Amino acid sequence: MSFSTKIAVVVRDDLPTWQRLNVCAFLVSGIAAAVPELVGEAYEDADGTKYLAMFGQPVLVFEASAAVLSAAHRMTLDRGLPLSIFTKELFATGNDADNRAAVLAVPRDALDLVGLAVHGPRNAVDKIVKGARMHP
Incomplete structure (x- = not known):
């Protein structure tokens, strides 16, 4: 089955692997x-x-360098697509209120x-994740 998004x-x-899995769970x-x-x-x-x-529909998981991730962030914002983020600081917090405060304290x-x-039209998401590779 083919999806338009x-x-x-x-x-x-x-x-580390445990952090990758934790980040994926929160982001989706x-x-x-x-x-x-x-x-x-x-x-x-x-x-x-x-x-x-x-x-x-499937959720595709990719891995990327910090630079590729930053570029994907900018491109997603430029396209106005639904976006969730996870920052390094969130590993040190223990609840949703502290998570939001940690993100709020840092400029974009x-x-x-x-x-x-990110969720959006297939071609837009493909451009956003360009440079990332499928997670092994």
Whole structure:
């Protein structure tokens, strides 16, 4: 099945594996909150056990250098696409209020980005993630 839009997550390539996974989890929650129509129907197994709904389309995960991540951030903002970010400072916080305060304390161009997630038209997202590579 082909989709007209794409969900992409880009994580910095110098993070330990546990941090990459943590960043991905947080970032996609932002996309789900901003674009709820991307979430499909709830799941149910043959025994009638119910499970939560998930995105109805694939989420592509990429890794990139800090420079490529910064460029992707600028391009996403320039295109006005839904964007979630994760900065290095968020690893030291323990709750949503402190996370927001940590981001609020830093000007946009000085954010120490370790990840971002974007949703938009396929061709626009492809241009945004140019230079990133599929996560192994």
